[in-house]
Amino acid sequence: MDTPSLFDPITLRGLELAHRGWVAAMCQYSADAVNPADPANAPGVPNDWHLMHLGSFAAGGAALIITEAAAVSPEGRISPQDAGIWNDEQAAGWRRITDFVHRHGAVDARIGIQLAHAGRKASTYAPFAAGHGSVPLGDGGWQTVGPTADPFGTYAAPVELDEAGIRRVISDFADAAVRAVDAGFDTIEIHGAHGYLLHQFLSPLVNTRTDAWGGSEDGRNRLTLAVIDAVRAVIPESMPLLLRISATDWMPGGVDAESSVVLSRQAREHGVDLIDVSTGGAVPGAVIPVGPNYQVEYAEAVRRGASVPTAAVGLIDTGAQAEQVLQAGSADAVLIARAALRDPHWWMRAAAELDAKLPWVPQYERAARPGGF
Numbered sequence: 016m017d018t019p020s021l022f023d024p025i026t027l028r029g030l031e032l033a034h035r036g037w038v039a040a041m042c043q044y045s046a047d048a049v050n051p052a053d054p055a056n057a058p059g060v061p062n063d064w065h066l067m068h069l070g071s072f073a074a075g076g077a078a079l080i081i082t083e084a085a086a087v088s089p090e091g092r093i094s095p096q097d098a099g100i101w102n103d104e105q106a107a108g109w110r111r112i113t114d115f116v117h118r119h120g121a122v123d124a125r126i127g128i129q130l131a132h133a134g135r136k137a138s139t140y141a142p143f144a145a146g147h148g149s150v151p152l153g154d155g156g157w158q159t160v161g162p163t164a165d166p167f168g169t170y171a172a173p174v175e176l177d178e179a180g181i182r183r184v185i186s187d188f189a190d191a192a193v194r195a196v197d198a199g200f201d202t203i204e205i206h207g208a209h210g211y212l213l214h215q216f217l218s219p220l221v222n223t224r225t226d227a228w229g230g231s232e233d234g235r236n237r238l239t240l241a242v243i244d245a246v247r248a249v250i251p252e253s254m255p256l257l258l259r260i261s262a263t264d265w266m267p268g269g270v271d272a273e274s275s276v277v278l279s280r281q282a283r284e285h286g287v288d289l290i291d292v293s294t295g296g297a298v299p300g301a302v303i304p305v306g307p308n309y310q311v312e313y314a315e316a317v318r319r320g321a322s323v324p325t326a327a328v329g330l331i332d333t334g335a336q337a338e339q340v341l342q343a344g345s346a347d348a349v350l351i352a353r354a355a356l357r358d359p360h361w362w363m364r365a366a367a368e369l370d371a372k373l374p375w376v377p378q379y380e381r382a383a384r385p386g387g388f
Contacts, residue, residue, distance in 0.1 A: 025348065039081060044141035045096060188245055256288055308327075363383075
């Protein structure tokens, strides 16, 4: 019997991945903020929760695991509890996790880090914190930055980034990439989606600048491409580089499939090897038709229009559903999120559903039953 497409291997540059079912980045808001009154000293170090959370997916059969957004600077965190990779202590914490994933995967598990800057959506309360919206400066919050001084909804207003600030952001991404390589990551994903800083520059609904960092589609794309260039320059040639985008703002006048194809084509030319296609987040009030496969059409549009591999994400819950996406040629891989939280052994269940063979870790082999999961 032919191997299901979901369990076909795939190679990106020098990285061989055992199959095409991966873990999407999912914020955990679980790093300790020891001194929330001084964000520069809030460690953002991944801890035992992150080891358990990410390690469980490796033991469960994932081929590639993308970490939550790791801030490239203190002011780039979404919340005071975000993990980061702007200092060596954080990199050491990540190294513990990459070593664990490499040792304990059911398949030859690989792990990538998502590098991020939240921009005007930074300094907010974690979803399960007592507060809501922006964290006040006196309670551990900090001054945010953005392409303009316009806030996201009712959040605190950012400071418009000047030329020096933009150059510092680019440098922060490159420095974080160096630490990520040293920390043992197999790939890097640049976060250009969900209304965070790079997406803020990409979206005409947010970026109303008239200088070289705005004013036109090329101007709005410039920061993302500059970050790609800076990261690509400091990582090994054999290491694949991923880019997550929001392929539509779900609002008139915003990012759409056509502009996302243009960006993705440019990103490919600048050294990106796969586009992780999500949607939304730039502005409040967008009406998003959330449902099974609701973002897959955008992964397909980018894949075909930009001639670049894509990964589809968004309420892909079952192995049969993932297989259909791949069989249709809509994407080259699928990213699992909520379904993986519900079942960290999702890949074993999917293999049984599709009548495929996937090895269990030795400690769990007794759970494999003849005839099904």
